[in-house]
Amino acid sequence: MASAEWTSWRPLRLAEEVPAGLLAEQLDGGQSFRWQREPDGSWVGVFGSTVAALRHGPQGLEWRGLKGSAHAEDALRDYLDAEGAQARLAEALPWRSDPVLRVAREAYPGLRILRQDPHETLIGFLCSSNKRILQIRVMVAALAEKLGEPLGGGFRAMPTWEAIAAADDAVLRSCSLGYRAAYLRGTAKKLIARRRWAQEFAALPTPALLAELQSLPGVGPKVASCVTLFGFGRLESFPVDTWVVQALADAYGLRGWKPAQLEQFGRTHFGAAAGLAQQFLFSAARHGMLPRAEVTQSPKPTRPRPRK
DNA sequence: GTCCAGGATTCAG
DNA sequence: CTGAATCATGGA
Numbered sequence: 001m002a003s004a005e006w007t008s009w010r011p012l013r014l015a016e017e018v019p020a021g022l023l024a025e026q027l028d029g030g031q032s033f034r035w036q037r038e039p040d041g042s043w044v045g046v047f048g049s050t051v052a053a054l055r056h057g058p059q060g061l062e063w064r065g066l067k068g069s070a071h072a073e074d075a076l077r078d079y080l081d082a083e084g085a086q087a088r089l090a091e092a093l094p095w096r097s098d099p100v101l102r103v104a105r106e107a108y109p110g111l112r113i114l115r116q117d118p119h120e121t122l123i124g125f126l127c128s129s130n131k132r133i134l135q136i137r138v139m140v141a142a143l144a145e146k147l148g149e150p151l152g153g154g155f156r157a158m159p160t161w162e163a164i165a166a167a168d169d170a171v172l173r174s175c176s177l178g179y180r181a182a183y184l185r186g187t188a189k190k191l192i193a194r195r196r197w198a199q200e201f202a203a204l205p206t207p208a209l210l211a212e213l214q215s216l217p218g219v220g221p222k223v224a225s226c227v228t229l230f231g232f233g234r235l236e237s238f239p240v241d242t243w244v245v246q247a248l249a250d251a252y253g254l255r256g257w258k259p260a261q262l263e264q265f266g267r268t269h270f271g272a273a274a275g276l277a278q279q280f281l282f283s284a285a286r287h288g289m290l291p292r293a294e295v296t297q298s299p300k301p302t303r304p305r306p307r308k
Numbered sequence: 309g310t311c312c313a314g315g316a317t318t319c320a321g
Numbered sequence: 322c323t324g325a326a327t328c329a330t331g332g333a
Contacts, residue, residue, distance in 0.1 A: 030314055129315035135331065136314080178329030183316080220316045241314035258323095259315095282314075 004051075004153030005067045011059040012076065015084030019110045020056045027054070029283050030133050031114045031230050033124045033140045034158075046144070048117040050075040051155045066153050079115055086112045089235060089273035100251040101270075101277055103291060104284035111283060113276055114230060118198040120158045121231030122213075125223045126183045135176070142175035143184075164188040183218025190216060206234045221259065229275040238266035238274040247285035253293035 018026070027035035027043050035045035042055035052072050053064050065072030090112075095102045127139045140158070147159035147167055159167075165188040172181040191197050201209055206228055213224035225239035240248075240259040248254045248262050257265070270277035284290050 125314080128313095130313055130328085131315090131330085132313050132332080138331085173329095176330060178331090179316090179327095180329080182328095218316065222315060226314070239314070243314065286314090 004155070006053065006153075007064045007067055009055070009057055009059075009062040009064050010073075012054070012061045012063040012073070012080075014061065014077070014080060014082045016081075016087045016110065018056075018061045018080075022108060022110050023054060023056065025108055025283050026111060026114070028133075029111075029279075030286070031279070032116060032120075033127075033133070033137045034120075034144070046151065046155050046157065047079055047114075048075065048120065049151060049157050050079075051151050051153060052076050066151075066155075069152065081112050081115055086235070086273070086276060090276055093270060093273055093277050098269075100247075100290060100293075101280060103289065104280035107284045107287070107289045108280060111279060113233070113235060113279060115233055116230045117158075118201065118227065118231035119161075121227050122187070122216075122219075123158050123184065125226045125230075126187060126218050127177065127180050128226070129180060129183075129218070129220075129223065131180075139176050139180070146171055146175065161188040161192045165192055180218065186217030187219070202232055206236065209234070210237075221263075225263070229278075235273045235275045236267060236271075238263050238270065238278050240266070241282070243282050243285045244278060247281045247290055250292050251281075251285075251290040 023043055024037070027045060028037070032045065032047065034047065035043050037043055038053075040055075042053050044051075044053045050072050051066050051069065052075070054076075055062050063073065063076055065076075090105070093101060093105070095105045123143065124136065124140055127136050131139070143159055143164075144156040147163045148156035149160075151157055164172075164184050169181075172185065175181070177184065194200065201212055204212060209228055209232060210224045213219050213227055214221065219227070222239055222241055225237045228234040229237040229239060240262045244266075245259065245262060248257065248265065254262060254265065266278060267274045281290070
């Protein structure tokens with residue numbers, strides 16, 4: 001945006017170093033859909049009501065925000081898990097005994113779960129069903145542009161549920177949402193009656209949270225799992241999408257398993273930070289970096305039966 | 309033109 | 322309960 005006035009670049013010191021080259025996968029790897037690479041290689045994004053830019057510069061990881069916005073750095077630090085809570089969880093994952101996870105982890109060292117806003121996460125993944133990441137970004141950008149509140153510099157926030165519920169059909173249709181427009185509208189109508197839904201949901205244990213989310217139109221098991229993981233910080237959630245299905249089938253030999261069975265496998269095999277393991281596998285699978293299992297050595301799961 | 313996409317919903321059996 | 326058809330849209 002030509003009209004944006006930025007502060008100067010400043011170093012962003014996190015408990016854990018972000019390796020150069022990780023930013024693309026961290027910011028634009030299918031967790032958030034609102035980061036864009038600039039011609040100079042930096043990344044500009046909007047999360048919640050914060051506009052920020054990130055890059056690897058002379059002083060390592062550097063950031064800048066719009067002039068006059070006070071809490072951008074604090075918001076950015078929270079967003080990126082500045083205290084390093086996930087570093088310990090990542091270390092505790094079974095990568096030492098799991099050669100597939102080891103490969104995925106070494107392919108994207110430092111990859112973490114972004115601590116996103118629940119509202120924004122729900123909108124993003126309501127748009128995600130049966131769509132590629134690139135197309136989701138287009139839909140989300142259109143929603144912000146046409147229905148979101150201005151944040152300065154030409155940037156806009158994600159629209160409120162009120163704005164979505166009140167939007168003309170023609171406006172929603174112009175966002176390339178397809179049949180997902182009805183998902184957004186239906187969820188908006190249900191949630192405008194519960195202004196504090198995010199706080200109420202955040203107080204629930206994960207199984208109840210999943211159930212509440214799945215009671216919303218357009219939210220099934222996979223979208224609900226993504227929202228708990230990315231929007232509510234439930235690191236134990238293990239979303240099973242097409243890439244994870246392929247990764248577990250090819251690299252772990254779990255062919256023919258249904259998504260619910262794979263989710264159970266993921267949560268028991270990877271433990272408290274299964275969602276983090278999922279993100280390593282997702283990224284590695286999407287970039288064709290996972291090995292293929294020998295057909296003869298598929299693991300013996302504790303619970304589910306593979307066939308029928 | 310055909311096929312597919314970080315799936316969910318609806319319907320048939 | 323499980324599995325298949327259907328959904329709207331854009332890109333390959």
